[in-house]
Amino acid sequence: MNRTVLIIGIIIVAAIVFVLFAGLGKDPQHIDSPLVGKPAPPFALKAVNTGETIDLESLRGKPVIVNFWATWCVPCYEEHPTLVANARQLPDVQFVGVVFNDTEDKINRFLAERGSAYPTLLDANGKTAIAYGVGGVPETYFINRAGTIVAKYEGPMSTEILQENLAKALR
């Protein structure tokens, strides 16, 4: 029995196994947003469907759900009905859609076909998406009454996921 080989070997095995087991069950796609717990970056953008300009500052005092999406994004198609239904049920919560990398007529066609229940803003040069560090669409930020981001969700949301994250904003 070569003790040196055994001891070094066991140490290497233990280290590798520990690290890999610790990594199990974590989603590597998920990135904690540094913005969680910080004030939401301000924006004032024109709504495609209503024409009015929405300023995030003016929504202070209400929980806000900011949903980044685009018409070329297939998961956004899946998520859209959930957002519309929840927006209709929750009049006290302000839903805001922000669209980037897209054109106004495509957005209008999308909303005409699939319905809308809240203002959809066009982020023409993508500045707002950059300010929020959006990695892909759909991506949703939950802002509490004080204007602080309390949660972020990547990918299409179900009603349960939406409610769960919204609860943090209502606290």
Added chain:
Amino acid sequence: MTATFGRFLILASVLVSTTGAFIAYAAGAKRSPEGLKWSQRFAYAFAGLMVIATGVMEYALITHDFSVQYVAHVGSTQVPLWVTIVSLWSSLEGSILFWGFILGIYIAATTWVNRNQHQEYMPFAIGTWLSCGAFFSFLIAGPANPFLSVIPAPLEGPGPNPLLQNHLLMIIHPPMLYLGYVGMTIPFGFAAAALLRGRLGQSFLRPLRASLLLPWVFLTIAIMLGGWWAYEVLGWGGYWAWDPVENASLLPWLTATAALHSAIVMERRGVLKGWTVTLIQASFLLTILGTFMTRSGVFNSVHSFTQSAIGPTILIFLTAVLLFSVILLALRIDSLEAEGRIESAVSREGMFLVNNLFFVVFTFTVLVGTVFPLVVEAVKGKQMSVGRPYFDAMVVPVGTALLFLLGVGPALPWGKTSRKEMLRVLLPPLITGAVVLIIGYVLGVRSAWTLVTLLFGGYAAHVTLAQMWLPLRQRLKKGDAFAPALIDAQLRRGRRRFGGYVVHAGAVIVFVAIAVSSTMRTQQEVTLTRGQSTTFAGYTVTFTGTEERTEPHRQSTIAHFNISKPGGPSGGGTSGGGGGGTLITTMEPRMNQYAAMREPIGTPAVYSTIGRDYYLSIMNLQGDQAGILIINMPMVGWIWGAVLLMGAGGLIALIPARKRTYVVVPESAPTIDDEAIA
């Protein structure tokens, strides 16, 4: 019905492989020839079951039998036949079945080839292979069962992962990789057999080395195909991103390459036995680690097999094999006694040692960089990623050192050498190195690392070519006729040696091409309105318009560009004119939006010539405007060709000698010709 039959086959293979493994180990322990016969039969039976099970799955796929769960997940009547056939490895469960299929074939073929040889080791080897077979059968029977039934059967399925459908390279890359990965099981079994037996005789070195070289060839090609695919499809203009899964394929390649080299020293000098066995075991373990990386969903990568239940199972297997290997090594490494010793550090064998050291450093560097984010998250709970700068900074010096050895090592003779002799062999290649360096400088190379690479590359090319044709030159000197000398010295007697130097020649080109293509690339981002053109790196690019195309699995926007040699008044800078000059080609980069993917995927267009690639990728498309990235990359195409050359060299070295007798080489006075036999 099909699903039930499939499940029966898999359960049978669990039974057969487990029983076979027990019988084989018992036969090894008792040195029973009858037991060996039986374990061989079980090995063939396992292979048979795996082949039939895979056939059943292919049948279900081709007949669109959606009552089989895997077919319901990846099948579709809307996709072409070839997509249906390759769907076998497009998703998790099918790919594990495919693994079992290849493992079965490897085990049966190796058992058959060695049916009357190496009786001392074969039972332990078969036992180890069948143990691995048992694990994969269990995986197929349980956590990753593709043969579950779906009741009622759906009428249509979604079709396989869209990324698999977007390039033909995806048909051959996965099977190549599997042939490489799975094949590492065979040398692992041989190495375990040597350890269990407590000796590693000269005659056993040949099957050990051959079994390592074959998967090495496949892995070499597979790694290149993966890089080529990334380059042609992903649109960021590179072929290697140090993605965890790319690293996963590189790691066993590095240790296997090291083992192939240390095995030569083992053969010639009777030393480094325990070390070579350790490297072979590490190669197999790293393939299992790689499988874990791709299949567990723990690492973030382009190979997004989503979170799956098989992660923990593979990890338990990895742990078991790690412990098995470590304990076996600790128990037996001292009994693999060294028969010879290394006489001088500055010698061929000394350089082999340094080579091995660098390969191991390389492996650790890549392994640490890949696993480090997990370590940080486990210890500190913070997320981080290790990117390009780390890998480049660490790997470039090690790679350059390996290139240096690639030149100096083969130039040095075995054993002790006089100072005069050393200068005689080491100095002349310097001239070739200097010439290549100067040519590079004149052509505009200014990066210090690339210049060093050119110097070492020229040196290594000189040594490689001289060594490659040495047997032929010796024969000609003796007065032999050219043609018979060529065939006998290079292709018959000296085949293994010749193949080895062909691999080296390919490697030299790869080193130089990587250095040149990464440091000499130039790029430009421009936004063009329809009809507008720009001139970059000798070509005029004119944006002629876009086109929308809808296919069942994706929506694409295709941009059209004319590429012409600038000429006339409109050349130079961005202009509104038609571009002018002579039209060379048209290029059509595209943006694809696949169903169920969050972001669109760009597919670049590449115009390749011998000297360089002209690469066009879309950054964004808005109405009449196209934002594009143009990259001019010299020598990229050389990488693909040179890696194929490496694979060809490996195959040349693999062709077995006609006579299977082993010639014992007197250790004292090796000449070139006995190296050819070795």
